[in-house]
Amino acid sequence: NAGVTQTPKFQVLKTGQSMTLQCAQDMNHEYMSWYRQDPGMGLRLIHYSVGAGITDQGEVPNGYNVSRSTTEDFPLRLLSAAPSQTSVYFCASSYSAGNYGYTFGSGTRLTVV
Amino acid sequence: AQSVAQPEDQVKVAEGNPLTVKCTYSVSGNPYLFWYVQYPNRGLQFLLKYITGDNLVKGSYGFEAEFNKSQTSFHLKKPSALVSDSALYFCAVNFGNEKLTFGTGTRLTIIP
Numbered sequence: 001n002a003g004v005t006q007t008p009k010f011q012v013l014k015t016g017q018s019m020t021l022q023c024a025q026d027m028n029h030e031y032m033s034w035y036r037q038d039p040g041m042g043l044r045l046i047h048y049s050v051g052a053g054i055t056d057q058g059e060v061p062n063g064y065n066v067s068r069s070t071t072e073d074f075p076l077r078l079l080s081a082a083p084s085q086t087s088v089y090f091c092a093s094s095y096s097a098g099n100y101g102y103t104f105g106s107g108t109r110l111t112v113v
Numbered sequence: 114a115q116s117v118a119q120p121e122d123q124v125k126v127a128e129g130n131p132l133t134v135k136c137t138y139s140v141s142g143n144p145y146l147f148w149y150v151q152y153p154n155r156g157l158q159f160l161l162k163y164i165t166g167d168n169l170v171k172g173s174y175g176f177e178a179e180f181n182k183s184q185t186s187f188h189l190k191k192p193s194a195l196v197s198d199s200a201l202y203f204c205a206v207n208f209g210n211e212k213l214t215f216g217t218g219t220r221l222t223i224i225p
Binding site for chain 1: 122145147149154155156157158159162164203207209210211212213214215216217218
C-alpha cells in the first residue's frame with residue numbers, strides 16, 4: 001500500500017517557468033489537499049478537493065492551479081514560477097476533511113532561481 | 114477565522130523526563146484538534162485527534178493530549194521522553210469545514 005506518492009522529490013526552476021507537481025493516492029480518499037511549508041510559518045493550505053471534479057482555494061492560492069479529474073490524482077500546477085514559491089510542498093489525503101487524520105506524502109522541495 | 118498557536122518554537126527535555134508541547138486555538142464553535150509529527154526530510158505523520166468525548170486522548174508512540182475547553186488548549190504530553198521523540202510537532206485545528214489549519218510548529222529536542 002503506497003499511500004500518498006509525490007513526484008518529483010526535488011526540482012529547480014527558473015523564474016517564469018511552469019511545472020506540475022504530481023500527487024497520487026491509492027486509499028480511495030475523497031479529500032485531497034496541497035500545503036506549502038516555509039520556515040517559521042508552519043503549513044499553509046494552497047488548494048483542496050472534496051472529490052473528483054470539485055476543487056477550492058485555501059489560504060495561499062495565488063500562482064497555483066489544481067484540477068481533480070480522478071479520485072486518485074490531484075496535481076498542482078505552477079503557472080509562472082517566482083522565487084517566492086521556493087518552498088517544500090506537501091500533498092495530503094483523507095476520507096473526509098473534518099474529523100479524520102490526514103495521510104501526507106513525503107514532499108517536493110522546489111527551488112525557484 | 115480559525116487559528117491555532119504554538120507558543121514555543123523549541124522545547125528541550127532530558128531523556129526519561131515528562132514532556133509537554135503546548136497548543137492553543139481560537140474560540141469559535143467546537144473544534145476538531147490534531148497533532149502531527151515530522152521527522153527530518155519526511156512528510157507529517159498523524160499522532161492523535163480530539164473530536165468529542167473524553168478530554169484525554171491517547172495516540173501513537175505513547176503520546177497523549179488533553180483537551181481543555183475553558184483554556185482553549187490541546188497540549189501534547191508524554192510521561193517519559195525518548196531520544197527518538199526528537200522531531201518537529203504540529204498542532205492543527207478544524208472547525209468542521211474543509212480546511213485544516215496548522216500551527217507554526219514546535220521543535221522538540223530530547224537530550225540523552
